[in-house]
Amino acid sequence: MMAHAGKPVTSKNFIGREKELALIMEYLKLGQSIVLVAPRRFGKTSLVLEVLQRIQKQGLYTAFVDIFTNPGMDMLSANITGEVLKNHKLNLQFHKAKTSALELIKNVKLKAVLNDFEFIAGFADKDRNDWELIAESIDFVDAFSKRHNRKMVCAYDEFGDITKFDKNDELVKLFRSKIQQHKNSTYIFSGSYESVMQAMFVTRVSPFYRMARIVHLSYLEKDALVRHLQHRFREEGINCGKDFPRQIAAITHCHPYYAQLAFQQTILYKALYKKIPSSNELLQQIIAVEKDYLEKVWEDVYTRRDHVLTLKALAHGSENIYGRLKTTKINVARALKNLEGMGLVFRKENGQPFISDPIFNQWIIQTTT
Template structure:
């Protein structure tokens, strides 16, 4: 390799982000973004669902960035790690404070929060990277009262300042795992239905759990529209891969980019990760052999996660998952299928329902695994356990 190429490879960073994609890293989703923007501008709320790592968070944050340009107040909170009702309320309050204070100087930040948040103690510290906020329920305040107050205070701030707002509740379905979930849902809905100045985008990747929250006999029933993210088409992703290689001084032909896309069945985050491995292994020209080596690296990289998921399943659930990975089927309870994979008839349907709730399997003409890389991992490492 020539010295100039070595210097360029050492200084150019990998152009394929494997985290939240923003700016030029954001690929396509033009139609979904425009539709979400239109719905929020009309004051509607939306349930945004898809499998894990499909780009929901990137899309939601991209939406909020565009809305801020139009004067919207935006609030983003991730409930993935929520542990309790108090944790939920504290996370929400912190996100509301951060949204209201976005872009403010320390002095202006304090004035924006004046006479707000009766149930919370808010502290903040000015750091070079920005203002760091902490919130805590005031002594003697119950989480239920705190949730009522933070929602009321948020709506009061928006109306007082004559603004529209958009709140993104990421991994919203996780509150359904809390003992107080019905109370939380009821309190949130009571505020949402009384105030129309704020749109909510409820984002989730455990799709069955999320859909159940908006089903009949639940507080949120009928409160929101629904949008499902599909995979990004190869017509959009392949040119994106080619361009990213080119911009960083390397070459990936459309045929090789298509191979990257097809290897992971167009699954958005895996397309980026496989492309990132391939880019890292490429000196000047990406080849089929490099893609194959990158695929093996991706399998190695995901093994720990898949093993953790596998360990959390019951023996029957593992057998059901393995059978569907090896042989997708529209009739998992058929006698020959059950005999072939040694799953009792009485257990298969229950196992599939559990796997569906975990978003590991889905039905589209036939039952198959949601994750194409997990499918390959099971075939390579677990199919001999049947």
Template structure:
């Protein structure tokens, strides 16, 4: 049985997201743009790629762009242009678009498809203005859709990372060009609550009311448990259902960590498939793969005294911070808000908790030296 970790999945490999996919498909059918907000490792990219897969099945145009990987405005414009044209199966690279555009224009099919989009010649000119290219590439989404009489689903993953590219001006340009496009449906995603709120949620945000806000939650633990029970049964575990239940109770349906623990269980099936093995063994093996990540995050937390103190109290299990902390020395409300905006914490049913269950476990084990009871 194959379980992948850290890699987007689609189709039958995407577990427990039926409701989210149904809602996203309904939004697309209505022409409604959407902004997905969730911490990293919550499976946003898998949702986006599955929506693209389904959109193609409905003969819609689509393209996917990860802004995390875009180094500058010039490349952003080129990637949007390539994404749009890929819907007509035009086979070319970004390098060709940027350095061999004249050669591409010699191709009859290419020339016919881009007729009226002479701005692309600018990709081969050192003097071209990157802002003009970006504006024209955004306009191309709509004109290309209208030319072929089909809607386009434009996906901008990790949209919050536009900040590294002169974000405020880019966001304003995106809004100005996309808000009147009748044939374009945009799906944005971001991992940082504060950035996405300032872009989409706040009444003063550039994209205020442009997109429906869609907060991606963890997956129903019961759905994951049923799936993992089947996997462990096939792999010969002696107590597949209780073992699967321990995993999902610990992760609370966190997509990445549920798959990580399940994968580690399969990797070490000879050691862990016996009924007398403890869940602690699985946690220790899983933590070995994530220790560098946990140490990096802890270093970032430790650099800010007030955030460190709040995180430590929550890791201890103290949900009522005002009862255990001196609010005269620490601005608890402001500190918690920063941690929520960073995606480290989440609030549910009036209580704050870690979005990362393994990080909490690592802090308890390595920093606080407090044993964690089995789930």
């Protein structure tokens, strides 16, 4: 089977993350909500889906809402409500019937839900108030699980996107004030660094993050990745031992997205040239495939001279970067802090900063002067 880099992975192709899974499952068991942050493509969505699958197997209710895919507040409300109803396999019927009051009550099972939760009829009401509907939908997560006496774990992916709906951040505040009163449900808020954190700090007096423990997601564990790759290569009829998977781990720094891409590119290369690529060939292929994405990342920082200089210095080696940037007169500490906030820079345990995306690092070395 061909690996598809880009979509979230599930069960069979899901690699490692055992420590993160154990920690998150423990938090959730304690009823502790969490915020899962990582830069783009580190596997947040994949991990959340894996967590929810395990939670569901334990007999709890689950809901998964991707804020990004809902352009309007009405759609978001319907999405939340539908995800909750999915626990009773009523989501498809709900989405089909929701715009007509008659259809809603014609469906016996939906009618029963409607008796308990009148607000659902609001989806069929042309003059409904979108703010009331979203408020009810947010509460429905907890109310439904309470009604059926089950715990619920609800995940809001790309939660940072919540700020797109209104200028005054009223929706984030609404989410906070509602969710903090929920007794039956526990939440996972996930997304990329900047946006999620921004949303978390919107309410200054009582910020969002106080209700939730922050979990940072980093690279995959090397052993788990190497074992997994070896297994997948063998499935493809490539008996390469551990050396080649180790090279992939080295090139990609065990970054989940690039590791999958490296696997995919290797299979392609093998089909075309009847041999396995060298480390450098593989790296160059990955850079070529990712060209547009990397240029976009660079564009996002390009207007800030201090960011550009700091990233260039880091790309060429992260030791003594204060010394090397001394003559530029930029505020290195501040630039690093900003870049960390954007998820572009990580720190080693000893505090040494480095570029979190290993391919971006190579790209900077090769294409900028």
